Amino acid sequence: MKTLNIESLVAELKELIGEDRVSQNETVLEQHSKDESYHTPILPDVVVFPKTTEEVSRIMKLAQKYETPVVPFGIGSSLEGHVIPIKKGISLDFTLMNKILEIREKDLLVVVQPGVTRIQLNQALKSYGLFFPVDPGADATLGGMAATGASGTTTVKYGTMRDQVQDLEVVLADGTIIHTGNMAAKSSSGYQLTGLFVGSEGTLGCFTKLTLKVHGLPEFVMAARAVFPTIEDAVNAVVDVRQAGIPVARAELVDEQSMHVINAYSQTNFPEKPTLLFEFHGNESGLMEDVRLTKQILEDHNCRDFIYETDQAKRNQLWKIRHHMAYAFIHTYRGRKFMATDVCVPISELAGAIYHARKALFKSGIPGGIAGHVGDGNFHISLMIDTNNEDEIMRIKKLNQELIKYAIERGGTCTGEHGVGIGKKPYQILEHGTAFEFMKKIKDVFDPKGILNPGKIF
Amino acid sequence: MKTLNIESLVAELKELIGEDRVSQNETVLEQHSKDESYHTPILPDVVVFPKTTEEVSRIMKLAQKYETPVVPFGIGSSLEGHVIPIKKGISLDFTLMNKILEIREKDLLVVVQPGVTRIQLNQALKSYGLFFPVDPGADATLGGMAATGASGTTTVKYGTMRDQVQDLEVVLADGTIIHTGNMAAKSSSGYQLTGLFVGSEGTLGCFTKLTLKVHGLPEFVMAARAVFPTIEDAVNAVVDVRQAGIPVARAELVDEQSMHVINAYSQTNFPEKPTLLFEFHGNESGLMEDVRLTKQILEDHNCRDFIYETDQAKRNQLWKIRHHMAYAFIHTYRGRKFMATDVCVPISELAGAIYHARKALFKSGIPGGIAGHVGDGNFHISLMIDTNNEDEIMRIKKLNQELIKYAIERGGTCTGEHGVGIGKKPYQILEHGTAFEFMKKIKDVFDPKGILNPGKIF
Numbered sequence: 066m067k068t069l070n071i072e073s074l075v076a077e078l079k080e081l082i083g084e085d086r087v088s089q090n091e092t093v094l095e096q097h098s099k100d101e102s103y104h105t106p107i108l109p110d111v112v113v114f115p116k117t118t119e120e121v122s123r124i125m126k127l128a129q130k131y132e133t134p135v136v137p138f139g140i141g142s143s144l145e146g147h148v149i150p151i152k153k154g155i156s157l158d159f160t161l162m163n164k165i166l167e168i169r170e171k172d173l174l175v176v177v178q179p180g181v182t183r184i185q186l187n188q189a190l191k192s193y194g195l196f197f198p199v200d201p202g203a204d205a206t207l208g209g210m211a212a213t214g215a216s217g218t219t220t221v222k223y224g225t226m227r228d229q230v231q232d233l234e235v236v237l238a239d240g241t242i243i244h245t246g247n248m249a250a251k252s253s254s255g256y257q258l259t260g261l262f263v264g265s266e267g268t269l270g271c272f273t274k275l276t277l278k279v280h281g282l283p284e285f286v287m288a289a290r291a292v293f294p295t296i297e298d299a300v301n302a303v304v305d306v307r308q309a310g311i312p313v314a315r316a317e318l319v320d321e322q323s324m325h326v327i328n329a330y331s332q333t334n335f336p337e338k339p340t341l342l343f344e345f346h347g348n349e350s351g352l353m354e355d356v357r358l359t360k361q362i363l364e365d366h367n368c369r370d371f372i373y374e375t376d377q378a379k380r381n382q383l384w385k386i387r388h389h390m391a392y393a394f395i396h397t398y399r400g401r402k403f404m405a406t407d408v409c410v411p412i413s414e415l416a417g418a419i420y421h422a423r424k425a426l427f428k429s430g431i432p433g434g435i436a437g438h439v440g441d442g443n444f445h446i447s448l449m450i451d452t453n454n455e456d457e458i459m460r461i462k463k464l465n466q467e468l469i470k471y472a473i474e475r476g477g478t479c480t481g482e483h484g485v486g487i488g489k490k491p492y493q494i495l496e497h498g499t500a501f502e503f504m505k506k507i508k509d510v511f512d513p514k515g516i517l518n519p520g521k522i523f
Numbered sequence: 524m525k526t527l528n529i530e531s532l533v534a535e536l537k538e539l540i541g542e543d544r545v546s547q548n549e550t551v552l553e554q555h556s557k558d559e560s561y562h563t564p565i566l567p568d569v570v571v572f573p574k575t576t577e578e579v580s581r582i583m584k585l586a587q588k589y590e591t592p593v594v595p596f597g598i599g600s601s602l603e604g605h606v607i608p609i610k611k612g613i614s615l616d617f618t619l620m621n622k623i624l625e626i627r628e629k630d631l632l633v634v635v636q637p638g639v640t641r642i643q644l645n646q647a648l649k650s651y652g653l654f655f656p657v658d659p660g661a662d663a664t665l666g667g668m669a670a671t672g673a674s675g676t677t678t679v680k681y682g683t684m685r686d687q688v689q690d691l692e693v694v695l696a697d698g699t700i701i702h703t704g705n706m707a708a709k710s711s712s713g714y715q716l717t718g719l720f721v722g723s724e725g726t727l728g729c730f731t732k733l734t735l736k737v738h739g740l741p742e743f744v745m746a747a748r749a750v751f752p753t754i755e756d757a758v759n760a761v762v763d764v765r766q767a768g769i770p771v772a773r774a775e776l777v778d779e780q781s782m783h784v785i786n787a788y789s790q791t792n793f794p795e796k797p798t799l800l801f802e803f804h805g806n807e808s809g810l811m812e813d814v815r816l817t818k819q820i821l822e823d824h825n826c827r828d829f830i831y832e833t834d835q836a837k838r839n840q841l842w843k844i845r846h847h848m849a850y851a852f853i854h855t856y857r858g859r860k861f862m863a864t865d866v867c868v869p870i871s872e873l874a875g876a877i878y879h880a881r882k883a884l885f886k887s888g889i890p891g892g893i894a895g896h897v898g899d900g901n902f903h904i905s906l907m908i909d910t911n912n913e914d915e916i917m918r919i920k921k922l923n924q925e926l927i928k929y930a931i932e933r934g935g936t937c938t939g940e941h942g943v944g945i946g947k948k949p950y951q952i953l954e955h956g957t958a959f960e961f962m963k964k965i966k967d968v969f970d971p972k973g974i975l976n977p978g979k980i981f
Contacts, residue, residue: 171762171871214711225709227718228686243958248869248934250899251683253672253722253942255955255980256962260685260718264711281768304629310739312805347770348816351809358806411706413629441708476706484711497713500701503968504714510964522713 071110074131078113078155081123086114086161097138097148097156101203103402103450104146104487109136109156116161118234118242118273125271126240128155134519135238137267139209140182144405145486147213147266151520157271159208165189166274173279174231174248179208179272186277195279198223201482202391208272213484214264218387221307221440222314222346223280225482227263234274235262238512248276261507266484267518269511283314283346287356288380291363292370296320296339296423296435300416302366303341303439307412309362311355315344316440317387320423323394323434323447327386330393335386336370341439342387344380390436391447398432398449406465408472409443409481421471422446429464431457443481470495485522493522529568532589536571536613539581544572544619555596555606555614559661561860561908562604562945567594567614574619576692576700576731583729584698586613592977593696595725597638597667602863603944605671605724609978615729617666623647624732631737632689632706637666637730644735653737656681659940660849666730671942672722676845679765679898680772680804681738683940685721692732693720696970706734719965724942725976727969741772741804745814746838749821750828754778754797754881754893758874760824761799761897765870767820769813773802774898775845778881781852781892781905785844788851793844794828799897800845802838848894849905856890856907864923866930867901867939879929880904887922889915901939928953943980951980 078087088094089111099106110133115121128135134154141148150156163180170193177186184204186197199210201217209215211233216225223229232246245258262269293299296318303316319327324337343359345352360371374380395403410418419435426433426446437444446468451457469479469492479485479492494501505523508515536545546552547569557564568591573579586593592612599606608614621638628651635644642662644655657668659675667673669691674683681687690704703716720727751757754776761774777785782795801817803810818829832838853861868876877893884891884904895902904926909915927937927950937943937950952959963981966973 169869169871171766172869173766174869214715216709216711220709225711227715241957243961244956245958247931247936247954249867249901249930249936249939250870251674251678251867251901251939252936253674253683253938253940254936254947255722255943255951255959256727256965257672257685257718257722258958258961260715264713264715269714281766283768308629308631308739310741348809348812350812351806354806354808409707409709411627411630411632412708413627443707443709472707473705478705478707478710478712480711481707481709482711485713489712493713496705498702499699500703500716501713503701503716506968507714507965510961510968 088112100141100143100148102144102146103404109150110153112156114158114161121236122240136518137271139206142203142205144483145488147486176276181207194282197279216482218315229278230263232276235270237270266521285349287345287352288383289343289373291341291368292336293339298366299339302363305362314346317342318439320435326393330396394447401449401451404448404450405445407480407483408468410472410477412442414475415442425467429460546570558599558601558606560602561862567608568611570614572616572619579694580698594976595729597664600661600663602941603946605944634734639665652740655737674940676773687736688721690734693728695728724979743807745803745810746841747801747831749799749826750794751797756824757797760821763820772804775800776897778893784851788854852905859907862906862908863903865938865941866926868930868935870900872933873900883925887918
């Protein structure tokens with residue numbers, strides 16, 4: 066900050082939006098010092114709770130005057146330290162901007178404020194027969210999900226957050242308010258800014274309104290579980306299902322280590338073997354055909370245990386395997402911190418990448434298991450870190466680095482869905498080459514003083 | 524150009540890549556002076572035919588030295604003057620860069636040079652059981668389609684060109700070669716440059732290699748034709764089909780005027796009434812169910828004539844209605860030039876927009892008909908212009924302007940798929956507001972001397 070005059074900034078902020086929405090309370094600062102990752106917490110100088118776009122614009126103008134960092138904050142569920150104010154300054158909390166502004170049924174669009182969470186949105190959409198498909202696990206805010214470029218289990222059918230964002234209202238570093246898109250299903254007019262802002266992690270502007278695509282609730286849903294003798298069989302089976310053009314809505318892999326941890330935590334007795342979980346969305350006759358064909362392909366890859374469920378309660382039961390996985394690890398290894406790798410590789414490289422990852426994991430001696438959105442080539446190693454053990458931290462860093470280098474050398478990426486934040490910064494030049502310099506120049510166009518979430522991505 | 528020293532530039536170009544691939548032949552210059560639009564042709568100074576990325580890079584460095592405009596040229600099928608070298612300079616023709624470099628079956632990806640056309644690609648993909656879905660009508664080059672952000676009849680299911688481009692190799696204005704993406708199905712790493720470059724119309728860089736998504740050929744295809752008493756019924760029916768979540772692969776509207784012109788040209792006797800054409804892709808049992816549900820919805824909107832075809836020859840026959848439309852107009856109004864409006868509106872505004880467009884068309888007294896990709900809210904008025912008739916040109920401009928204002932005021936866009944080029948420049952600020960300034964700043968980052976396709980978009 067130019068003058069280090071925090072007191073004066075806080076006084077001006079209080080004058081701007083009122084005392085009650087500007088906080089330096091220690092608990093509040095502490096809540097805004099961290100996310101769900103293993104990265105070291107750092108307290109912001111002040112937390113501000115805006116209610117309107119105009120307030121955000123005025124706060125940004127003030128931040129610009131003081132050259133104070135501004136870090137947008139949703140619910141704090143990021144996994145690479147995105148919301149940690151590493152250069153201190155203002156944590157801009159969007160909790161109070163949590164209204165669903167418009168449900169445009171016919172257009173299959175909704176307009177929301179950034180603080181709306183995905184479960185909140187889906188509850189509101191239910192009575193319209195609609196749903197919002199992106200499911201990263203956590204009940205994240207939609208502003209945060211757009212900022213991170215989040216995705217999750219349904220991406221194989223519905224795409225990532227970037228595919229769902231139709232338009233963003235953005236407040237730039239100097240307080241200017243822009244719209245990146247419009248309400249039309251397609252446009253060839255001007256440069257596409259929406260895709261550029263999605264995944265920009267608060268470094269280009271603050272989202273104050275999002276227009277998102279929503280989808281008709283599928284007429285019929287089926288879930289299936291398939292067990293394989295080896296992880297290679299499971300991965301090869303998914304590759305073939307995808308290539309056959311069967312429109313699966315989810316395709317998740319859980320390895321034997323993870324199944325063991327899940328059984329112990331949930332007191333279940335699922336086979337402790339590499340397992341695929343599928344979901345299918347469509348009409349009943351089409352799905353029966355899809356499931357039949359899927360089963361046939363899986364059996365060609367040595368699957369000997371295939372069950373499917375149409376009943377909702379039983380489907381939920383089946384998917385609990387996947388949803389409880391992180392909790393199961395956290396519960397089993399109390400006192401340690403959860404960390405997940407996040408590479409994504411071309412599908413043709415997936416079997417090799419998982420084979421390599423398992424070898425590296427066993428060699429590292431760290432407890433963990435592999436799971437992933439294998440329909441997209443994206444997989445995670447869930448690792449439980451003892452953050453006081455320097456040697457272990459070094460081994461985990463080395464493991465992560467090995468996985469990332471392997472992925473990038475084969476046309477993959479260091480992060481499929483968690484984003485860059487702090488943790489993936491060291492790999493940006495390796496992954497993007499010369500293009501990275503131009504990303505930095507684009508950052509300078511929108512934020513010449515570098516006050517927007519400094520120290521992230523770049 | 525800095526020195527106006529064309530002779531010296533041509534000499535250097537010939538030294539760089541050889542005499543035979545640098546042309547100032549009048550016929551060649553004339554071929555590169557125009558596209559398929561009504562915009563006035565302008566001759567380039569020289570046409571160059573590179574064969575490799577490295578050559579393109581060296582040509583760009585030379586162009587930078589001479590400050591000569593460079594206009595990338597595919598096959599000349601653009602519709603808004605994109606390839607017309609309005610500031611003269613180099614027309615960079617990608618005809619010789621027309622190789623399919625790699626078909627990555629398992630990844631559902633292909634790597635192509637920019638001069639490959641979509642039909643050429645589809646022929647190569649057939650034996651793999653794959654296809655490339657974007658179909659703008661013309662057999663355009665894939666480089667051109669990416670540069671324009673093209674789409675067409677299948678967008679309602681498969682998305683636009685932007686959705687298919689996985690990675691671009693781009694030569695920037697200073698000769699730098701970058702990659703905008705990778706081969707992984709998804710990534711949250713760094714800013715997304717791919718979506719920014721798609722639709723940049725040659726103003727940010729020249730594409731020298733494209734990695735594109737391809738899809739499994741559908742197991743089963745059905746086509747259907749539905750006739751309605753009024754255009755409003757037809758549009759409302761499409762809106763309901765879409766909202767019901769039925770995954771149609773194409774949904775096209777042809778109005779009664781267009782049906783009349785088509786019948787006269789093709790010597791057919793289709794009902795001269797507002798007609799919807801559908802295509803469905805999937806497995807047989809699923810499609811029978813989709814068609815049954817679609818028919819039911821259409822009948823609720825007064826459709827009394829619904830036929831569907833599964834046989835490929837009969838399906839092609841049915842789709843000829845749509846594919847022959849532009850030729851039918853051109854044939855019927857010889858001596859005039861074809862021009863198409865291209866607004867796209869939110870689906871909820873489509874019935875109103877088409878009602879407004881018909882009124883404006885009748886009032887203008889210009890011969891034309893309405894057709895469109897109504898599943899996306901995108902429609903065209905096909906107009907036949909007498910380019911010698913000043914008064915008529917004025918009336919057409921006024922008509923186009925009225926349509927565009929109507930669309931933008933309702934959250935739509937001035938161009939759904941044809942791009943900005945020359946024709947949509949006047950509407951950019953109206954559509955993008957303050958964001959347009961930032962698009963200009965991004966242009967300056969990549970092309971500070973403004974040599975890349977100057978006078979387009981901006």
